[in-house]
């Protein structure tokens with residue numbers, strides 16, 4: 001083995017050792033190290049040496065919703081508007097609580113104000129913050145609708161999500177194209193089918 005190659009290998013080992021030492025100060029990074037070594041991965045390999053840090057950071061980001069108060073983002077303004085408002089094509093990603101794998105997709109949101117409206121960017125923020133948890137898609141839409149109802153008190157709201165789940169795509173049935181759609185209706189959307197129809201029409205006619 002050439003001296004240059006030997007020294008490069010040694011450098012990589014030193015780097016891996018330093019990262020493993022650093023990881024000891026962070027419990028999550030240490031747990032990722034343990035997971036990797038249980039799986040037989042060589043932590044001295046150059047591609048794995050920074051992985052515990054990255055994976056810990058990734059899962060913290062994917063679960064940041066637990067450390068936020070979702071209703072805090074919902075600053076409201078007075079308005080006379082009492083018509084349907086639709087915010088569409090809001091991308092989101094969340095974690096399946098059964099496998100801790102990602103599911104991702106789009107949500108469409110509609111509401112009918114009752115004297116108060118919210119800033120446009122607040123709805124995507126609410127959705128993305130609430131999705132940054134390990135939660136089934138069925139409960140996610142319900143919780144978003146309930147949070148919006150209690151923070152803004154509109155006449156009603158509708159949340160529709162369509163997601164593709166990695167746990168369905170990469171394991172078990174391995175259905176790459178399967179999608180799930182979940183809907184939550186609150187207030188006037190439950191009582192008036194014509195309002196849901198209007199919502200669907202707005203979505204059909206929107207510019208894509």
Ligand SMILES: [Zn+2]
Pocket residue numbers: 096097098099100101165167168
């Ligand atoms: Zn799953």
